[in-house]
Amino acid sequence: MRLGIDPQLCAGCRICEMECSYAHEKRFGTAISRIRVCKLEEVGIDYPVVCQQCANAPCVAACPEGALRKTEIGSIEVDFSRCKRCGACVKACPFGAMNLHPVTGIPISCDLCGGHPICVAECPTGAIFVEDQVCPSSEQLVELASTAGNRREAFVKKTTRKLMDKWGVS
Amino acid sequence: MGGKYYAFAGKTLRVDLSNRRAETFPTDMSLARQFLGGRGLNMRRLYDEIAPGTDPRSEDNKYFIGTGMFGGTHCVMGTRINVSGKSPQTGIVGDSNAGTHFAADLKFAGYDQVILEGKSEDPIYVFIDDDSVSFHDARHLWGKTVSQTTRTIRTELGDPSVQVLCTGTAADYGASIAGTFFNLARAAARTGTGAILASKNVKAVAVRGTGSIEVFDPDLFYVLNRRLKELIRINAQYEARATMGTSQNVRWLNDKGFLTVNHFLNGYQPTAYRWEGESLRNRYNVKSKACFGCSLHCSRYATVRTGPYKMKGEGPEYEAMACFASRMGSDDPEFMLYANTLCNEYGMDAIAVGEVISWLMELNQRGIVSSSDCDGIDLSWGNHQAALQLMEKMAHREGIGDLLADGVAKAAERLGRGSEAYAMHVKGLEIINGEPRGMVGYGLTYAVADRGGDHLRSEPYFELKGDPEIGEEWFGIGATAMRLDHHGKGCLVKWSGDWCAVSDSLEVCKNTLVCMDFVPYIAEMVNAATGWDVSTQDLQLCGERIVNVERCFNVREGLRRPDDTLPKRFTDEPMVCDGRETEGNTVHLEYMLEQYYRARGWDPITGIPTADRLRRLSLTKEAQEMEQYRHDEASTRAESAYHCNLSAREMQTIEEELEAFHASRYGGDAEHVGKRGRLPQPRVVPFAGG
Numbered sequence: 001m002r003l004g005i006d007p008q009l010c011a012g013c014r015i016c017e018m019e020c021s022y023a024h025e026k027r028f029g030t031a032i033s034r035i036r037v038c039k040l041e042e043v044g045i046d047y048p049v050v051c052q053q054c055a056n057a058p059c060v061a062a063c064p065e066g067a068l069r070k071t072e073i074g075s076i077e078v079d080f081s082r083c084k085r086c087g088a089c090v091k092a093c094p095f096g097a098m099n100l101h102p103v104t105g106i107p108i109s110c111d112l113c114g115g116h117p118i119c120v121a122e123c124p125t126g127a128i129f130v131e132d133q134v135c136p137s138s139e140q141l142v143e144l145a146s147t148a149g150n151r152r153e154a155f156v157k158k159t160t161r162k163l164m165d166k167w168g169v170s
Numbered sequence: 171m172g173g174k175y176y177a178f179a180g181k182t183l184r185v186d187l188s189n190r191r192a193e194t195f196p197t198d199m200s201l202a203r204q205f206l207g208g209r210g211l212n213m214r215r216l217y218d219e220i221a222p223g224t225d226p227r228s229e230d231n232k233y234f235i236g237t238g239m240f241g242g243t244h245c246v247m248g249t250r251i252n253v254s255g256k257s258p259q260t261g262i263v264g265d266s267n268a269g270t271h272f273a274a275d276l277k278f279a280g281y282d283q284v285i286l287e288g289k290s291e292d293p294i295y296v297f298i299d300d301d302s303v304s305f306h307d308a309r310h311l312w313g314k315t316v317s318q319t320t321r322t323i324r325t326e327l328g329d330p331s332v333q334v335l336c337t338g339t340a341a342d343y344g345a346s347i348a349g350t351f352f353n354l355a356r357a358a359a360r361t362g363t364g365a366i367l368a369s370k371n372v373k374a375v376a377v378r379g380t381g382s383i384e385v386f387d388p389d390l391f392y393v394l395n396r397r398l399k400e401l402i403r404i405n406a407q408y409e410a411r412a413t414m415g416t417s418q419n420v421r422w423l424n425d426k427g428f429l430t431v432n433h434f435l436n437g438y439q440p441t442a443y444r445w446e447g448e449s450l451r452n453r454y455n456v457k458s459k460a461c462f463g464c465s466l467h468c469s470r471y472a473t474v475r476t477g478p479y480k481m482k483g484e485g486p487e488y489e490a491m492a493c494f495a496s497r498m499g500s501d502d503p504e505f506m507l508y509a510n511t512l513c514n515e516y517g518m519d520a521i522a523v524g525e526v527i528s529w530l531m532e533l534n535q536r537g538i539v540s541s542s543d544c545d546g547i548d549l550s551w552g553n554h555q556a557a558l559q560l561m562e563k564m565a566h567r568e569g570i571g572d573l574l575a576d577g578v579a580k581a582a583e584r585l586g587r588g589s590e591a592y593a594m595h596v597k598g599l600e601i602i603n604g605e606p607r608g609m610v611g612y613g614l615t616y617a618v619a620d621r622g623g624d625h626l627r628s629e630p631y632f633e634l635k636g637d638p639e640i641g642e643e644w645f646g647i648g649a650t651a652m653r654l655d656h657h658g659k660g661c662l663v664k665w666s667g668d669w670c671a672v673s674d675s676l677e678v679c680k681n682t683l684v685c686m687d688f689v690p691y692i693a694e695m696v697n698a699a700t701g702w703d704v705s706t707q708d709l710q711l712c713g714e715r716i717v718n719v720e721r722c723f724n725v726r727e728g729l730r731r732p733d734d735t736l737p738k739r740f741t742d743e744p745m746v747c748d749g750r751e752t753e754g755n756t757v758h759l760e761y762m763l764e765q766y767y768r769a770r771g772w773d774p775i776t777g778i779p780t781a782d783r784l785r786r787l788s789l790t791k792e793a794q795e796m797e798q799y800r801h802d803e804a805s806t807r808a809e810s811a812y813h814c815n816l817s818a819r820e821m822q823t824i825e826e827e828l829e830a831f832h833a834s835r836y837g838g839d840a841e842h843v844g845k846r847g848r849l850p851q852p853r854v855v856p857f858a859g860g
Binding site: 012 | 242243244246271274275278317320321329330331353354379380381382383384385388389392399403456457458459460461462463464465466467469471473475482483484
């Protein structure tokens with residue numbers, strides 16, 4: 001199970017971020033959301049970036065404590081007792097889809113809401129959907145950049161190039 | 171700090187630009203209960219902190235940024251923001267609202283309101299990064315456009331997701347019609363808020379917030395919000411609004427004959443189909459865009475791929491569209507899209523720019539000005555190059571642009587030659603592209619709006635419903651739902667004015683809350699978010715309180731009843747529109763105005779709020795001051811006081827309508843303090859225009 005994104009439909013309202021933070025913490029905040037909308041304002045692209053459940057997940061491999069593992073539905077689970085909050089997983093994620101919680105310091109990434117993702121249910125345009133497809137290969141992974149924000153942007157630029165060409169904005 | 175904050179972020183930030191210091195203090199919740207937040211709290215501070223007669227461009231003026239309680243939550247009516255101060259353009263209430271992502275980030279950073287005061291010595295931009303506030307050199311950004319500024323700041327701060335509020339080129343060159351811009355094309359453009367920033371040597375404010383917002387009962391809030399989301403989705407207006415936004419208006423207004431054509435000289439443009447919303451949707455829009463948290467996503471991203479007007483950008487909304495099309499006698503959609511983007515880049519108010527251009531074109535037609543007065547620019551109707559050149563000159567205050575860059579009222583005053591009669595403004599602010607002869611309630615709205623000629627202070631959208639039965643049901647007066655009928659409009663505009671103030675103070679969207687009839691649902695959501703126990707009526711009372719504080723501010727600046735007026739064209743010249751429905755109509759302003767003052771409890775002779783009504787709204791300080799102003803007025807200007815021209819019969823009808831209104835809305839109590847009135851459940855009624 002994996003979340004699919006259609007950037008043609010995404011209007012950039014960030015309701016997914018708000019619903020995600022509500023569903024997990026009963027609070028509202030983008031920094032505590034597991035899905036983050038990357039906005040390329042100058043070309044009009046909005047793209048919700050979320051864990052892609054990579055086959056050989058770099059975040060799992062990068063964790064020096066072995067605190068991350070994949071669940072049966074493919075999401076990444078964090079073992080709180082082992083996690084040393086070092087941020088190696090954040091650096092390893094090629095999409096910038098993994099972040100440290102601003103208060104606890106524990107990595108947060110999409111847990112697919114246990115199989116019923118709230119962002120899919122609440123997206124007003126249907127831009128986020130459940131996709132039963134195997135994970136992207138390592139060739140699709142973009143170069144690691146220095147910060148999560150830059151990695152998100154690079155990823156979105158690459159994925160939406162065709163769309164930008166179609167609009168004539170690239 | 172004490173206490174826990176629900177829905178509110180909890181802190182207010184005061185930035186002293188002169189000394190480059192910032193201090194935070196807890197948001198005053200007793201004030202928030204009275205003024206709700208956003209525009210309400212901004213207006214409270216405007217009245218308290220800006221002394222009468224303050225020069226808007228001096229360091230004594232302040233710049234307030236206000237967010238609302240629903241900002242940064244999943245409330246589907248969006249997250250908006252108000253920026254306020256004393257307006258450099260009009261010298262009265264300066265306030266503008268925009269739907270942005272900046273507001274949410276400001277709340278996540280922990281602030282409900284930001285106050286910028288004093289004046290920086292050198293150009294700077296302010297970066298609010300959660301708890302830390304830093305000041306950065308902006309000399310290299312001075313005179314830059316909105317997108318250049320936004321891009322540079324994001325690069326310098328090393329994070330592409332930082333939210334930026336900034337001014338464009340025009341503000342830095344001293345134009346008064348300069349606005350505040352967010353997310354490249356989201357403008358709080360009216361009343362020259364950008365000019366206040368520039369006068370303080372501030373180019374931009376950037377914010378990054380990693381905190382979060384808590385609401386009182388998150389699960390109840392979720393359920394109420396979910397219900398609202400479904401109601402929006404099944405609303406008859408949903409499809410048109412979601413795909414076209416306000417651009418849907420063009421076709422309908424033109425069909426009925428009250429589109430703004432050639433500077434209000436006509437109401438019908440045969441070729442308007444070229445640039446109407448449907449045409450943009452089919453040819454130029456590539457996707458929908460949304461404000462933060464809004465499920466209606468009514469904005470659009472458009473591209474023009476080839477030709478002289480190649481562009482890409484968000485928008486435009488109806489007002490900017492009409493300004494760069496029919497109002498200046500053009501019908502070219504590509505030019506319209508291009509001009510709107512350029513206007514945003516320069517950071518100017520599109521309505522002011524559109525008015526100035528079309529006003530010059532009318533003066534040219536009448537032989538009052540010619541191209542030799544305007545640096546050789548050919549001012550014939552629909553001349554695209556003229557519009558682009560004028561815009562460029564205004565943004566840089568070059569040549570004729572220097573005369574025009576402070577808006578049409580000041581330009582007409584400086585130009586003279588009788589051009590004042592053709593300047594379409596109220597209180598110095600340009601009138602929007604809503605022909606009041608085609609919707610008379612809007613006419614009253616422009617006349618009484620405390621920031622000037624604008625519909626957003628009390629949008630009486632209700633009058634476009636076109637079904638007297640609904641008017642009867644909601645307000646006890648069938649005529650309130652009929653756009654060409656003057657009856658009951660004073661009551662309607664009072665009611666809408668209160669709710670627009672609530673909408674601006676909760677920082678939600680008027681298009682949903684007021685225009686799509688969601689007023690009956692809002693109190694429950696406020697209670698779930700904050701833990702308060704307020705009724706719909708209590709909220710309306712807050713709205714009325716805000717409107718009154720703004721009015722008091724204007725009274726203190728010297729405004730009186732004669733300032734609540736419309737240009738003569740709307741009251742005296744019958745509408746011309748190719749024989750369509752609106753043909754021959756004029757606005758009977760005096761009748762509506764008289765009823766409005768009575769509904770508001772303001773003195774109909776001076777237009778000053780009565781002490782009695784102010785005290786009922788718990789505005790005791792204002793009540794004392796206004797009493798004094800009324801007293802002074804009575805002793806000095808008694809002989810020139812307003813004389814009512816209405817017949818005894820008309821006065822009687824006004825009273826009867828007020829009675830019907832109060833009976834239907836407030837159970838007969840004109841003051842309606844503490845009453846828990848019931849509103850009809852909204853029916854799924856199609857917008858009259860379909």
